[in-house]
Amino acid sequence: MASFLLSAVLWISLNLNQTYEIQKTVPVKINVNKPFAVSGNIPLQLEVKFRGIGWDLIRLFTSFNLEFNYDINAKTKDQFVVLTKDYLVNNLFMSKDLLVISVYPETLQVRIESYEEKYVKLHPKITINCKDGYQVVGSPELYPDSIKVGGAIDILRGMEYFNTSSIVFDNVNAGIFRKIFISDSLSNILNFSQQEIDLKVNIEPTAEKYFNNIEIKVTELPADKEVLLIPQTVDVQLKGGVNQLAKIEPSGIIPKIDFRKILADSTGSLKPEFEIPAGSSVISVKPETIQYVIKKKY
Structure with missing residues (x-):
């Protein structure tokens, strides 16, 4: 048993001293001072390929808090391009043996607009599959049914509602009462008064009824x-x-x-x-x- 463990340790040690390439997602957050906000198609995350010694690559998952956190001190409305690879190389403070090989997307088209806030209706993005003999009665209810959203004026003016996170409920035979989260689809460029809301769905046994002489x-x-x-x-x-x-x-x-x-x-x-x-x-x-x-x- 001891020889097996020793062999395993030696094998791991030898392999972790080899050079590898891995791909990792890095969350994107663009910060700008009020009364300005970020607009444009900003992805939630980047796909980053790293090359390095096995031991250094492990640190990407244990020691580094990897995120693309870009601060903007805006004075006026503006538009510019951010080179994602250059920014990561200059701001991650990694060891010289750990290299950023590629980043997708390679650029971010950042647009600075005026900041605005408004209340937006929430839309439940849920799927409910009931047990045989049961069904949803009425429409799903959200509490609150709207939240305050802050962000770029051009985004908010075109926003009629905002989705909750996507959830599927299977084999349901009783009412649903639980907390759910709003969608994170624009969480890196919008501010929300709250992230968590209450969901209520009425579930009842299915029945049939006749109504006669309806005009x-x-x-x-x-x-x-x-x-x-x-x-x-x-x-x-x-x-x-x-x-x-x-x-x-x-x-x-x-x-x-x-x-x-x-x-x-x-x-x-x-x-x-x-x-x-x-x-x-x-x-x-x-x-x-x-x-x-x-x-x-x-």
């Missing part, structure tokens, strides 16, 4: 026209959560036919579309198609 509505109807529908009501079967269906009133189900579709139709009958509570779905409609007669108002 059909004609939408986009001109003031000088009226439409006679044959028949004027439908029977609808909905699928949804058991508690959700128990609370749905017939008034919460709206079958409708767009007058513009009637004008474009050549068959004489159309299928109604439905407005129904989120999380429920239409299983069947009787009758499936509705005939119509267009009349002019006098």
